[in-house]
Amino acid sequence: MAQSTRRRFIRTVGATGALSGLGGLTASAQQGTTTIQWAGNPVDNQNVGAINQALHDAGLPDDIEISVIVTSNISDDVQQQYRQWLQAGRNQPDILRMDSGWTIPFIARGQIANLSQELSQSSLNRIENNNFTASVNTASAPNGDLYAVPYFTDLPTIQYRRDWVTNAGFDPDGENWATEPISWQRFSEVINQTQQQQNTQYGYSWQANAYEGLSCCTFNELMTTWGGAYFGGRDNLFGPIGERPITVNEQPVIQALRMGRTFINGQNDQFSLQGYQQISPQAVLQWTEGPSQSAFMNGNAVAMRWWPSGLYDAAQEYGNRLGVMPIPYGVRPNQAEYQGTGGTAAALGGWHLALNPNSQNRQAAVEVLNAVAKVPFREFTFRQLGYLPPDNTYLQTQRAQQIDIWGDYLETLRLAGETAIPRPVTVVWPDESSAIADRVNAVLAQQQPPQQAMSALQSTLQDIEGSV
Amino acid sequence: MSEYSVRRAIRYSASWTERLDEEQFAYLLILPAFLLVGAMAFWPLVRTFELSLHADNLFGGGYVGEFVGVENYVELLTGERDSILGNPFLSLSQPFSSAIIVTLIFTVVSVGFETIIGFGQALVLDQDFRGRRWVRVAIIIPWAVPIAIQGMIFYLLFQPGIGFGTSLMQDLGVFTATPLINSVDSMIILIVADIWKASAFMALLILAGLQSVDRTLYKVGRVSGASRWQMFWMITFPLVLPTLMVAMLFRTIQAMRVFGTVETITSCSTVPTLTCLVVDTFSSGRYGTSAAVAFITAVIVGLVATVYIVWFSDVS
Numbered sequence: 001m002a003q004s005t006r007r008r009f010i011r012t013v014g015a016t017g018a019l020s021g022l023g024g025l026t027a028s029a030q031q032g033t034t035t036i037q038w039a040g041n042p043v044d045n046q047n048v049g050a051i052n053q054a055l056h057d058a059g060l061p062d063d064i065e066i067s068v069i070v071t072s073n074i075s076d077d078v079q080q081q082y083r084q085w086l087q088a089g090r091n092q093p094d095i096l097r098m099d100s101g102w103t104i105p106f107i108a109r110g111q112i113a114n115l116s117q118e119l120s121q122s123s124l125n126r127i128e129n130n131n132f133t134a135s136v137n138t139a140s141a142p143n144g145d146l147y148a149v150p151y152f153t154d155l156p157t158i159q160y161r162r163d164w165v166t167n168a169g170f171d172p173d174g175e176n177w178a179t180e181p182i183s184w185q186r187f188s189e190v191i192n193q194t195q196q197q198q199n200t201q202y203g204y205s206w207q208a209n210a211y212e213g214l215s216c217c218t219f220n221e222l223m224t225t226w227g228g229a230y231f232g233g234r235d236n237l238f239g240p241i242g243e244r245p246i247t248v249n250e251q252p253v254i255q256a257l258r259m260g261r262t263f264i265n266g267q268n269d270q271f272s273l274q275g276y277q278q279i280s281p282q283a284v285l286q287w288t289e290g291p292s293q294s295a296f297m298n299g300n301a302v303a304m305r306w307w308p309s310g311l312y313d314a315a316q317e318y319g320n321r322l323g324v325m326p327i328p329y330g331v332r333p334n335q336a337e338y339q340g341t342g343g344t345a346a347a348l349g350g351w352h353l354a355l356n357p358n359s360q361n362r363q364a365a366v367e368v369l370n371a372v373a374k375v376p377f378r379e380f381t382f383r384q385l386g387y388l389p390p391d392n393t394y395l396q397t398q399r400a401q402q403i404d405i406w407g408d409y410l411e412t413l414r415l416a417g418e419t420a421i422p423r424p425v426t427v428v429w430p431d432e433s434s435a436i437a438d439r440v441n442a443v444l445a446q447q448q449p450p451q452q453a454m455s456a457l458q459s460t461l462q463d464i465e466g467s468v
Numbered sequence: 469m470s471e472y473s474v475r476r477a478i479r480y481s482a483s484w485t486e487r488l489d490e491e492q493f494a495y496l497l498i499l500p501a502f503l504l505v506g507a508m509a510f511w512p513l514v515r516t517f518e519l520s521l522h523a524d525n526l527f528g529g530g531y532v533g534e535f536v537g538v539e540n541y542v543e544l545l546t547g548e549r550d551s552i553l554g555n556p557f558l559s560l561s562q563p564f565s566s567a568i569i570v571t572l573i574f575t576v577v578s579v580g581f582e583t584i585i586g587f588g589q590a591l592v593l594d595q596d597f598r599g600r601r602w603v604r605v606a607i608i609i610p611w612a613v614p615i616a617i618q619g620m621i622f623y624l625l626f627q628p629g630i631g632f633g634t635s636l637m638q639d640l641g642v643f644t645a646t647p648l649i650n651s652v653d654s655m656i657i658l659i660v661a662d663i664w665k666a667s668a669f670m671a672l673l674i675l676a677g678l679q680s681v682d683r684t685l686y687k688v689g690r691v692s693g694a695s696r697w698q699m700f701w702m703i704t705f706p707l708v709l710p711t712l713m714v715a716m717l718f719r720t721i722q723a724m725r726v727f728g729t730v731e732t733i734t735s736c737s738t739v740p741t742l743t744c745l746v747v748d749t750f751s752s753g754r755y756g757t758s759a760a761v762a763f764i765t766a767v768i769v770g771l772v773a774t775v776y777i778v779w780f781s782d783v784s
Binding site: 076080083086087105108109110111201202209210211281282283285286291294295300427428430431434435437438439441445460463464467468 | 524526527528529530531549550551552554555627628629630645646648649650735737738748751752753754
């Protein structure tokens with residue numbers, strides 16, 4: 001018994017020694033590795049191994065790797081979290097995944113690093129020349145310096161039942177709806193007739209609830225397609241606060257509102273637009289993304305306005321019965337007063353990667369960001385993670401167009417990217433956004449007349465701009 | 469040496485704690501607990517007040533800007549901050565005063581109904597009948613449901629195309645087609661949701677009060693020829709009143725801080741309560757303004773609680 005115990009002791013000691021030796025070897029092998037902490041979402045976290053491999057394939061040195069810490073799924077919560085971390089001067093996470101809708105306030109407050117002084121010139125050129133202009137603009141300071149690398153983009157399109165529309169006598173392929181935008185008037189006729197023929201519960205499903213999605217996106221693009229703007233055109237989207245014109249009470253914006261009311265209430269509405277059809281239920285006034293998508297995915301709606309992830313889901317559900325088209329136009333670009341408005345327009349969503357200025361691994365983090373901007377990594381995120389790259393040049397390649405499911409709709413998405421309209425994000429946008437959403441929703445719900453509500457909104461926005 | 473001199477000699481030779489009289493010594497004993505509670509309860513309030521004396525800082529890296537004294541309060545109360553506080557409820561002209569009125573209406577109506585319904589439920593549960601245990605469970609379940617789930621239940625109930633609530637109420641001619649964006653409809657839905665959940669809480673507290681009533685008093689009442697109503701009004705109600713006041717105090721404080729129910733069922737833009745203003749201004753990075761609204765809210769809640777407690781001591 002004693003012998004047995006002694007033998008066991010010697011075996012244990014031997015095994016422990018061997019393991020310690022191996023552990024020491026591993027530790028010494030890892031001593032030269034720099035790990036960059038990346039604040040991301042659960043998808044990034046689940047795929048951290050593949051992301052590291054893709055970064056190395058894109059040229060990241062082998063002695064640098066990333067680890068992911070998961071932040072909230074709710075964009076506003078992430079923003080608050082970052083604000084607290086950066087105000088506290090934390091040196092980690094090194095890389096921060098930021099919504100393109102709120103990167104600019106962090107730039108304005110000087111809380112993230114200026115990448116124009118950090119990234120290689122080739123990376124800077126690649127980002128500025130190849131990526132969608134709107135994506136780059138939402139990651140840049142007013143002087144043009146780049147503060148974040150666009151990671152992926154979100155661009156809404158109209159997704160519709162091509163089989164139903166064709167049965168109703170229309171020819172989407174022959175008229176090339178996928179890349180040649182149709183007018184809102186024609187769109188309303190198509191949806192109205194198809195709805196009647198198919199006897200579906202709803203025609204066009206969209207998001208008109210009083211929330212950030214209405215001000216940043218749904219109404220922003222609706223108004224832009226009519227040639228309207230919150231602050232007098234694209235040049236003033238990001239400021240200067242208090243010195244830019246406020247143009248929400250101009251005719252294009254009123255027309256967009258009247259059209260929205262007609263879609264929901266038809267010609268019985270006192271402020272309806274002649275020639276436009278009733279195609280949406282009053283329920284859209286309460287719908288955000290979830291319920292509006294359900295209506296289409298359940299087969300209860302002819303068409304919906306949705307983001308790329310919805311397109312992917314719908315394509316999986318409906319296959320070649322699904323049609324995709326850019327957001328229709330109210331007036332043509334040459335009929336619009338402000339440069340960059342009129343014609344089709346898609347509200348810009350998506351996320352950027354920014355560098356924590358307090359990072360103690362600054363150089364290695366910059367290497368990661370250099371690799372992110374390269375084509376092999378863009379292809380990986382598109383193919384493996386389902387993130388639509390903001391890289392317009394890459395999206396035109398054969399390789400991108402061959403990616404399963406996405407390939408069929410890439411031209412429409414590219415057009416949406418080229419005509420994307422960012423939300424006018426400044427430090428006062430949260431206040432302005434809620435004021436806009438409340439007024440627009442109230443007008444669409446027939447609670448306030450368009451002109452009167454927009455005049456009141458103009459006054460409110462003036463007060464907000466004057467409050468800083 | 470006289471007895472007095474001996475006692476004095478002992479007292480002077482004792483440690484300083486032993487020289488304290490009983491009342492002073494009692495205060496000394498509770499001082500650590502008092503300091504701890506003070507730190508936990510009052511320090512955040514003091515810090516909030518201190519923050520509220522600073523300007524919003526939207527451009528700089530810090531939380532708040534320069535010291536501005538009571539400017540935030542003055543601008544809130546005079547309506548100069550209206551543009552950043554969102555839409556007032558209905559036609560009430562100023563968002564801040566509107567939020568006070570909305571919060572008070574919500575509190576008075578919901579707590580009033582909860583008290584009546586809770587009292588009724590407690591009287592039923594106080595009876596001895598078959599299946600009483602199951603009835604208790606049924607009454608308690610809504611209280612056990614988390615606020616987020618409660619919110620989703622009512623949100624889905626009044627979401628067109630999903631729940632049946634909207635069409636049902638519309639058929640009855642009560643609601644509009646989109647009740648969750650209509651302020652009046654939403655307010656009614658919120659009050660009903662709150663009553664659904666919180667009546668059980670009232671019922672449980674009142675039941676505890678009912679069960680502590682000396683049953684022999686009813687026998688005396690019956691012998692004296694008192695009717696059921698007289699026994700309720702002369703025996704049950706006065707004896708349960710202290711418990712009822714405590715329950716109402718708890719519920720009133722909770723109702724005045726309402727936020728989760730509002731945000732999940734409708735939204736703060738449809739029914740803006742005081743807490744909604746705190747959260748909205750905080751979310752937009754206006755920490756000074758947010759702190760000022762939070763401090764005023766705390767003061768209002770504190771005043772209401774004080775009134776209750778003073779009234780409660782009279783009742784006791």
